[in-house]
Amino acid sequence: MDAHLNQFYAQVDKDQNIYVERLREVVAIPSVSSDASMRNHVFRMGEWVQNELKRLNVEYEIRDPGTHVMDGHTLQLPPIVLGAYGRDPAKKTVLVYGHYDVQPALKEDGWATEPFELVENEKGELVGRGSTDDKGPILGWLNAIEAHQKLGIELPVNLRMCFEGMEENGSEGLDDVIVAEAKGWFKDVDAVCISDNYWLGDSKPCITYGLRGISYYKVTIKGPGRDLHSGVFGGTVHEPMTDLAYIFSKLVTPQGKILIPGIMDDVAPLTAAEEASYPPLDFNLSTLHNAIDAQNTIHDNHIDALKGRWRYPSLSLHGIEGAFSAPGAKTVIPAKVIGKFSIRSVPNMVPEKIDAHVIKYINEEFAKLGSKNQVEVECLHAGKPWVASFEHPNYVAAAKAVERVFKVKPDLTREGGSIPVTLTFQDALNKNVLLLPMGRSSDGAHSINEKLDRSNYIEGTKLLGTYLWELSTHQF
Amino acid sequence: MDAHLNQFYAQVDKDQNIYVERLREVVAIPSVSSDASMRNHVFRMGEWVQNELKRLNVEYEIRDPGTHVMDGHTLQLPPIVLGAYGRDPAKKTVLVYGHYDVQPALKEDGWATEPFELVENEKGELVGRGSTDDKGPILGWLNAIEAHQKLGIELPVNLRMCFEGMEENGSEGLDDVIVAEAKGWFKDVDAVCISDNYWLGDSKPCITYGLRGISYYKVTIKGPGRDLHSGVFGGTVHEPMTDLAYIFSKLVTPQGKILIPGIMDDVAPLTAAEEASYPPLDFNLSTLHNAIDAQNTIHDNHIDALKGRWRYPSLSLHGIEGAFSAPGAKTVIPAKVIGKFSIRSVPNMVPEKIDAHVIKYINEEFAKLGSKNQVEVECLHAGKPWVASFEHPNYVAAAKAVERVFKVKPDLTREGGSIPVTLTFQDALNKNVLLLPMGRSSDGAHSINEKLDRSNYIEGTKLLGTYLWELSTHQF
Ligand SMILES: [Zn+2]
Ligand SMILES: [Zn+2]
Ligand SMILES: [Zn+2]
Ligand SMILES: [Zn+2]
Numbered sequence: 046m047d048a049h050l051n052q053f054y055a056q057v058d059k060d061q062n063i064y065v066e067r068l069r070e071v072v073a074i075p076s077v078s079s080d081a082s083m084r085n086h087v088f089r090m091g092e093w094v095q096n097e098l099k100r101l102n103v104e105y106e107i108r109d110p111g112t113h114v115m116d117g118h119t120l121q122l123p124p125i126v127l128g129a130y131g132r133d134p135a136k137k138t139v140l141v142y143g144h145y146d147v148q149p150a151l152k153e154d155g156w157a158t159e160p161f162e163l164v165e166n167e168k169g170e171l172v173g174r175g176s177t178d179d180k181g182p183i184l185g186w187l188n189a190i191e192a193h194q195k196l197g198i199e200l201p202v203n204l205r206m207c208f209e210g211m212e213e214n215g216s217e218g219l220d221d222v223i224v225a226e227a228k229g230w231f232k233d234v235d236a237v238c239i240s241d242n243y244w245l246g247d248s249k250p251c252i253t254y255g256l257r258g259i260s261y262y263k264v265t266i267k268g269p270g271r272d273l274h275s276g277v278f279g280g281t282v283h284e285p286m287t288d289l290a291y292i293f294s295k296l297v298t299p300q301g302k303i304l305i306p307g308i309m310d311d312v313a314p315l316t317a318a319e320e321a322s323y324p325p326l327d328f329n330l331s332t333l334h335n336a337i338d339a340q341n342t343i344h345d346n347h348i349d350a351l352k353g354r355w356r357y358p359s360l361s362l363h364g365i366e367g368a369f370s371a372p373g374a375k376t377v378i379p380a381k382v383i384g385k386f387s388i389r390s391v392p393n394m395v396p397e398k399i400d401a402h403v404i405k406y407i408n409e410e411f412a413k414l415g416s417k418n419q420v421e422v423e424c425l426h427a428g429k430p431w432v433a434s435f436e437h438p439n440y441v442a443a444a445k446a447v448e449r450v451f452k453v454k455p456d457l458t459r460e461g462g463s464i465p466v467t468l469t470f471q472d473a474l475n476k477n478v479l480l481l482p483m484g485r486s487s488d489g490a491h492s493i494n495e496k497l498d499r500s501n502y503i504e505g506t507k508l509l510g511t512y513l514w515e516l517s518t519h520q521f
Numbered sequence: 522m523d524a525h526l527n528q529f530y531a532q533v534d535k536d537q538n539i540y541v542e543r544l545r546e547v548v549a550i551p552s553v554s555s556d557a558s559m560r561n562h563v564f565r566m567g568e569w570v571q572n573e574l575k576r577l578n579v580e581y582e583i584r585d586p587g588t589h590v591m592d593g594h595t596l597q598l599p600p601i602v603l604g605a606y607g608r609d610p611a612k613k614t615v616l617v618y619g620h621y622d623v624q625p626a627l628k629e630d631g632w633a634t635e636p637f638e639l640v641e642n643e644k645g646e647l648v649g650r651g652s653t654d655d656k657g658p659i660l661g662w663l664n665a666i667e668a669h670q671k672l673g674i675e676l677p678v679n680l681r682m683c684f685e686g687m688e689e690n691g692s693e694g695l696d697d698v699i700v701a702e703a704k705g706w707f708k709d710v711d712a713v714c715i716s717d718n719y720w721l722g723d724s725k726p727c728i729t730y731g732l733r734g735i736s737y738y739k740v741t742i743k744g745p746g747r748d749l750h751s752g753v754f755g756g757t758v759h760e761p762m763t764d765l766a767y768i769f770s771k772l773v774t775p776q777g778k779i780l781i782p783g784i785m786d787d788v789a790p791l792t793a794a795e796e797a798s799y800p801p802l803d804f805n806l807s808t809l810h811n812a813i814d815a816q817n818t819i820h821d822n823h824i825d826a827l828k829g830r831w832r833y834p835s836l837s838l839h840g841i842e843g844a845f846s847a848p849g850a851k852t853v854i855p856a857k858v859i860g861k862f863s864i865r866s867v868p869n870m871v872p873e874k875i876d877a878h879v880i881k882y883i884n885e886e887f888a889k890l891g892s893k894n895q896v897e898v899e900c901l902h903a904g905k906p907w908v909a910s911f912e913h914p915n916y917v918a919a920a921k922a923v924e925r926v927f928k929v930k931p932d933l934t935r936e937g938g939s940i941p942v943t944l945t946f947q948d949a950l951n952k953n954v955l956l957l958p959m960g961r962s963s964d965g966a967h968s969i970n971e972k973l974d975r976s977n978y979i980e981g982t983k984l985l986g987t988y989l990w991e992l993s994t995h996q997f
Contacts, residue, residue, distance in 0.1 A: 270814025276938025338746025369840030462752025
């Protein structure tokens, strides 16, 4: 294995400019999935992926998720491309996922260069929309296959692929395909690897084993039958905004403590292994201060800050629909206001139980107000938290691959947000899912001047290939 | 006087269709002051007023307030028309005010008929934009003059007039003219009468002796340098929305009690005369329930409700700028939120003292939160409350005029909102100001299907004339 890997690394180093040109080619296809006028480019990008699989002798099929309605137009959804490379029953089978669509980008938004023209700057950054999210990682898998083919070395595992073109727009249609293919295209899968997130910092690779869930609520408070003038009616009616301010003030403290009884009951206790994973992390408070462009962090040390980010639930008040929200000084008593807030959940919290606690508590608190207004609490959407065991061979293999390529133990991270497909794969296939990122924290995935460092791209290609070799050595 | 008034009433009754046609003529001029594309019609309406004054041998001059900027356009302001009818030093001089501009109106808004075509319906309502606000009352004064001229009866007082064309758009330029003319056009004025409000109910006339003031605040809370994703940063930063919810919840109870210490200190005690003025009022809780199209009133009797509306201060939370306010479920942590609220003030509250109490209290409450965010409190605009003595001869005369025309004692009312020009006249001229409405509570001044009952228009014309006669009998 060592010999094969060393040959592989040499080949990747040798072909790195080919890989960069390949990335240039795909960045030039503006496959923005959330813009109806760009949908044809998403399809072009889907074609590109299929042609590349054909060139690499990867079997593939497409799944057509049908249509959806966006901005009043009925649009065709881009194909979900399923690949299969190797069908040797003696080998493990790894499913890799990536998305070939990208976020919108306009030069006018503040990009230093044309967003859909890949530019390598003096720092060795490959700047362009989609470079790190998620075209670079998709190419990483394909580059690794190509390098092995050039060397005449057989991959040590079977690969299955799932590449979609709607991730930046809600992954429309994907869940159904995953569920339908669990006993079909994905039936032999032993482990899943998703490369679509980022290192915690900028200097040290990580592998990611947890994501928070979300339960998003609206609290509707209805009072008068129409908006009223505060001069004529202020002092005579129960005002929905007043009631909502009270409810909002009872949900969470300024220090982030959630006040809803029962909500913390199901939070899994911190294990010793987890506790031990924090000190080595490539993170400090100034990283966080830079990220938020301010100093108003709750915690005075980075470990508690990271636990606040991803290990414990949080509650954020997002805003109010129906109240006066424009500049200026309107003297309205809003008749009906809809407060929006969400709870980021962690294992072992369960959406149904979160709902029950939230709804009961708000109704009780509202009753205390003695208001004649009406309240209604509703969960708008919910996603479960996700956590995987980082002691699973899938993670052990990834950690060994990081050590082999980067000569450092990876950070073991979670993330505060959610990547819904992670949970779908886990639940539908009932296999361990690993998040193995290629890019860095500073890549600016959804921002202007998105980039992927050349070193992350090239060493990342090595990492993905090495992970397959390491995984093949495990029994599970 | 009785004989003159009886002749006057007969003339008004005889000419009532002429008056209705005159109202039809002015309603047909869509003098919408808040719509740049309609500004020429406001000027046409100003011309109409001047031609009418000329026809009635009223001396007049115009004052040109210059230009203002609206929707990015620099626009000429319509003229303020000053009239003088009679200069007999032996007579009292009464200043009357009205505005010849109107609110916007479109058939599509839900009008049953074309808004700028006066229609008399089967209930005897004259429906059309501006009928009651404020073209009907202006014509009331002019009709009264015309009737006296036809009868060859001299008015018992000198009249001064102030008719503006920007009331529905902030009365731009008016204050300066009033202040400048205090020792000029208005120098002999003994009393002021404004007919630009409404009866308390639909069956009984009122005279209005008080208006609440307003102090409008914004509370800005600044946290992170940019909006954050609640998944990535929820649980790590002090969120401005959380802090604002706490501040909002400390301002007023759901029962309308203002929680800011000191704010009630300057509220004038209720006098016995005031207390006695409430029971006869044409008002009950179902009037209020109809007006708000709901039952969520704070008080269980109409007298406390009216005191809540106009006799005591109130605090309303209007909304939040900078938070998520659209439909849907955005997971943002807003970086900077601006809470808007206002206090309706009553005599003897003083804006500067209100500001001091509000700013001190919010800063103290914010300090208790232990948040690293920054707070700033600012008064956006303030207007003083106004109250006049209803024992002043100006009010006594108006009350007698009501009794003579309507055979009933008028309601003595205040209003919860403000009519800023009232205070400007009082402060600039230092004379008693009377609000003497022509229309009813249900006229829908700023709504669809605005109307003025024919009876209110005709009896209102009699009322305005009679008021002048009654006033002439007083020494003050
Ligand atoms: Zn992505
Ligand atoms: Zn993305
Ligand atoms: Zn008006
Ligand atoms: Zn008006």
